[in-house]
Amino acid sequence: MNVSELAQHLNLSPTTVSRALSGQGEKYRVSAATVQRVRQAAEKFHVSPDPLGTSLRSGKLGMIGLLVPDITNSFFAQLARCIELELRQHGMTVQLCDSNEDAAVEAKLLQQMLGRRLNGLIIAPVGRTSAEFTRAIESSPMPIIMLDRIVPHLNVPTISLDNVAAGRLAAEHLIKTGHQRIGCLRGDHESFTDRQRFRGVTEALADAGFEMNSDWISGSGYTQAASLTGAGAILDSDPRPDAVIALSGQGILGILEAAQELRVRIPEDVSIIAFDEQPWSSFANPPLTTVSQPTQQMAVEAVNSLVEPTSRPSLVLGANIIERKSVQLRKALE
Amino acid sequence: MNVSELAQHLNLSPTTVSRALSGQGEKYRVSAATVQRVRQAAEKFHVSPDPLGTSLRSGKLGMIGLLVPDITNSFFAQLARCIELELRQHGMTVQLCDSNEDAAVEAKLLQQMLGRRLNGLIIAPVGRTSAEFTRAIESSPMPIIMLDRIVPHLNVPTISLDNVAAGRLAAEHLIKTGHQRIGCLRGDHESFTDRQRFRGVTEALADAGFEMNSDWISGSGYTQAASLTGAGAILDSDPRPDAVIALSGQGILGILEAAQELRVRIPEDVSIIAFDEQPWSSFANPPLTTVSQPTQQMAVEAVNSLVEPTSRPSLVLGANIIERKSVQLRKALE
C-alpha cells in the first residue's frame, strides 16, 4: 500500500497523508487528530512513502556514491564502513563502486555515477589522472569530495594526509635507527600522493646527506603484480638496501612475498616500514612498523563535507608511526 | 538536457526519442534515419535517459542491495568486489550496507532495503536469527539470496559451503598430522554456519575416537573482542590443546593476538588451522594453513540467481585446505 491508497482508505487527500507522515503537520497545520490517525494507519499497514517517488520529486536519490580503487584493501574497506555508518545517521545510503585500480574503469564508473541523481560523491581515486576524469569532475554540478590519493588542483575539496610529511616521517625513522641505504617501493608514479610521499622520503634523505640509489627505487602501480615485481627488483639489487619503505598498503604485500621468494630476512637483512596500518600488521612476520592514517576521521569529515551545506576547505591530516618489529636498529658504519 | 528537451530540440516526441535511445527502434519501426539523428544528438549533448525516471516507470531501481556483517573482513570485501563487478556487466549497481556484526542493526537495514525498490538483495547475514529478520525475509516479494552464514529453513535460496564437510576437513587434517587435543574457536553459537562447522569437527573427532574437552571450545561471536577473549580462554587452558581450529576469519586474528600475549608459540606449542584464506595468510607468523572458500564462484552464482529469471535451487560448495606452516607434524603419543 502506498500513500495515495492509504489516503483513500482514510478518506483524506494524499497531500494530507504525506504531510502527516513527513512531520510537516505543524507547518501546514494539519490537525493533531488527523496526524495521529494517519500515523496509526501507516503503522498498521506498514506504509511509508516510497523513496523512489520522493526521489523523483526532489531530484535527489538520498544516496551518495562511493568510488574506491580496491575495496579489498583494508584501508578502503575501513573507510567504506565508517562512511556507510556515518551516512546512515543522516538517513542516506551508499552506492559502492570498485574501479579495481584501473583508471579507465574509474572514468566509466564516475561518468555513470554522475548520471544518477546521487546527493554527492566520495571518490578515492586511482590517482592516475586522465583528461576524461578531470573534465568529468570539474564540470560536475554534484557535490564531490576526494580522498586519499587525491588529484591536485581540481576544483574539488579534498581530504588527505600531509603526504610529504608522512614520507619524511618514515624516512627519518629509518635514518634515526641507523639505516644508510634506504629504498622505496612506490605505487603509481603518476599519482600525486605517491609523488608527495616519495618527495618526503627524498627530502629527508637529502637532509641527512644520503644519496638515493635508483636500484632501490621501484614500483609501477598499486596492483598486486606491480608491487611484487617492484619489490623483487629492489630486494634483488646489489648492493641491497638496508631498509625499504612501502609507500602503499598493497606494496607491503609485494615486499613480503618477494622477501619470501628471495629468502631475504626481515628485519635482519632489510628493515621495512609500511604505509597503512592493517588489522594483521601485528601478526605479520615480523610484526610491521607502519605509517598509520586517521581513517575514521577521514570518513567522518568526508561525510560532513557532503551533508553540511557549508563548503569547507580541503583538509590535510597528519600520519603517525606505529613501531613494531620490522625495523631493526643498525650500528652506524664507520 | 533530458529526453523531452532533446525531443523538443529535434522536433520529435519524447516517445520517439526514448525508443531510439533504448534500442527499441526496430520493434516500433522508427525509421533508421531518425534513430541515427537521435543517437547523434544524444551523443552531442551528452543526453541519456535519467535512470530515476526509468526506475519510477519500471518500479525497479536497477540496483541490488548487498548486506554484509563486516566489509572489513577480507572475505566479504572480496565478495563485494566480485559482486559489484559481476552486476556491472548486467548494468546494475550495488547498495552497500554493513551491519557491523550486530543482528539488531541488520534487521533495521534489511527493513530499510526492503522498502526501496531494489531489484534484489544479496544477504550475508550475521547468522544470529531474530524473529524480525526471519519474518522480513520470508514475507518479502523481493528476490533474495543468502550467502555464507545462511540461516536455514527460510524460504530463500542460499549459497554456502558444505560446512560440516569443511569442519571435518579441518579436523581430519589435524588428526592426520598427529594431533590429539584439538580445540576450536567458534563464532556465534547461534549461527547455523558455526554449528555446522563445529558439528563437522565434532564428528571427525568422534570418528577418530577422541574426546572433546570443553575447555578447548570457546568463542561467543564474530566480533574482535569475542574472538580475543575466546582465544585467550582456549590457549590458557590446562592442559592446553595441541591444535586449534579457528572457525571464522575474525577468529584467527583473536588467536594470533592471544598467542602473542600468552607467549604461546605457533606451531610448536599449538598448531592452528584457520577458516578463510586472506591476502596475508602466507605472510603471517607463521604462514597460515587455511580452509579456503570459492569466493568468486559464490559471488557469480549469487548474481546469476538474481539476474536470471530461472529460480535455481540452493547451492552448496566445497572448501579446500591450503597448507602452510601453522600446522606442525606431531609424533603420535604412546
Added chain:
DNA sequence: ATGAAAGCGCTAACAG
C-alpha cells in the same frame, strides 16, 4: 513511422 496521453508515487504551490 510517429505522437498524444496516461501514469509510476510523491509533494509543493496554490486554493479554499
Added chain:
DNA sequence: CTGTTAGCGCTTTCAT
C-alpha cells in the same frame, strides 16, 4: 485545516 492540481522524467498503450 484540507484538497486540487501539477509536474519531477520516463515509457507503454493506444491512436493515427
